[in-house]
Amino acid sequence: MPLNIAYIDAASFRARCEISAARTAQRDEDAYEAGAVVPSGAWRSLSRADVEPITAPRFASGSTLVEIVRPPSHEGIPLENLAHSMGDADAVFLGQALAEPGMVTTTNNYQDGKLIGLHLDNWDKLRFADRHTGRRRLCLNLGPGTRYIILGTVDAQAVCRTVHPTAYAHRYPHTEDCREYVASGRTFHIVRIRLAPGEGYIAPTEYLIHDGSTHGDRLPSTAAFWLGHWPRGILPSLV
Template identity: 60%
Template structure:
């Protein structure tokens, strides 16, 4: 299923959310060949678009995006913070620091080039299992604001489009999105503001995503966990 957000106040979502298209990066040495990034032509999210993105009560938690206020660490170990956040078996992934004004933030550790919007692959899930993966919980440690960028088209839909004859035997991955966009198929993405002390829970194995500090003048660090959270475990900001 496509991107769905847990929303109780549409105006609160719209106040921190923009929408844009994407394109393939060309001739930019900072990015991998074929990387997909937002087009940069951000537009306010309309009320009708916000309603279309709002989840239903029966939306599986494993495919749901939540904008939340996690517990704030008070001198303790971030690895142990998951016990305060509803899944004491959550896996702590560490932190990532992003410089100011980065369109996307994730790089390939082997060569330093940014990979653009992508799928995670911690759980190594095939097409049929792709909706069952763990979600990523992220907490903005500051000092700056940043964004989570999310594609509105899910990994299963893209896999079916790119591999129509054998998609059930595939492992949906970033290259499927790259091929889909390079073929001229439109993909939309959301940019959701995450201030210091705020966070998100998102199915990053299932939805195209990356961080961004575009137009921000301060760096920001994010802490990440992987786990299984029930809907509404943490206080919602939207």
Template identity: 70%
Template sequence: MPLSIVYDDEAALRARCETATVRATRRDEAAYEAGAVVPSGLWGQLTETDIKSITPPHRPLDSTLVEIVRPPFQREIPLEDLARSLGDADSVFLGQASAKPDMVTTTDNYQDGRLIGLHLDNWDKLRFADKHAGRRRLCLNLGPGPRYVILGATDAQAVCRAVHPTSYAHRYPHTDDIRMHVARGHLFRIVRIRLAPGEGYLAPTEYLPHDGSTEGSPLPSTAAFWLGRWPRRVLPTFV
């Protein structure tokens, strides 16, 4: 199942989102790992075809949905405890990540500091058949600047099946599969969603290629993250 975004107001969704293709980084782009997948930079408005493709099916699995949310946020509540009052008492606080202004993508390899581009999380260590059933990640933009979440329109299972046509069933979909998919010339589109401070998202980051971004912003942004199993629409949305 590809990227599915929950929405009630198509105009509000269009105002939040842009779409583009991707490219692989070169070896001379020292800030990135070689072959990392990043936006092409040619962002455009969502077309009718795009809207149709990201509209959830009639009976979607909550674990595969993306929701644009505005969680009730009280600064006096420690971040470690905040999400437990937001629909999943068993959610896990993953920590915070700060991004500098005007970063095309934000996630780095902690071992050497190089940026990794679009990637898959692997907290739940799920194999191919179960990759769609992982926990979703809740992100809250703490500011001071806006940020984006970038999401692949093609899911991890489809990518893995395309690059390993005879052995996909025995694999654990990985970021390397995304890089191989793009390197082989497969079409790969992305959508980015703008998030102001105090706004956030719920997304299946084990299932969808993704990364953060502060591109175009003169301000840094810090995000807080949790992992859990939030039911659909348990948090207030605004699209």
């Protein structure tokens, strides 16, 4: 299953999104790990042709959907308790992350500080056949700046199956599969979706290649994250 984004109004959705291509970071891009996958940087508006293949079918599995949402107000509520009003009382609060302004991608390797580029999360440690059933991550942009979620248009199972054609069934899809996929000359599109302070997303970040971004903004952005089984439509859609 490819990238599936749920929305109500196509014009509103397109107004908040741009699209680019994936590439491997160059050797002189010292901030990145070797082989990291990054956007090409040539962002453009989504055309109608771009939108059709990433539009979620009406009855698509909720565990594979991306939703652009407005989480409830957190004023006066500890963030770790906010999940009780967001549709999954068992959701796990993962914490907060600060991104400086102007970052094309935001996630780094805590061991050496190098940026890892687009990647797969692995909280649930699911094998190939079950990868599409994992929990989704809910993100709330706490501001003060705008941020983006950037998403690859291919999923972890498709990448793993391509890179390991005879052994994929026994593997755990990994960020390295994505890197090998692009390094071998294949590519995919990357969609970035703008999130103002107070806005958020729910996305299957163990299933879709992704990262955050503050590219083009002059203010830092702090995001809060939860991991849970969020039913489709549990929070109000922004698009």
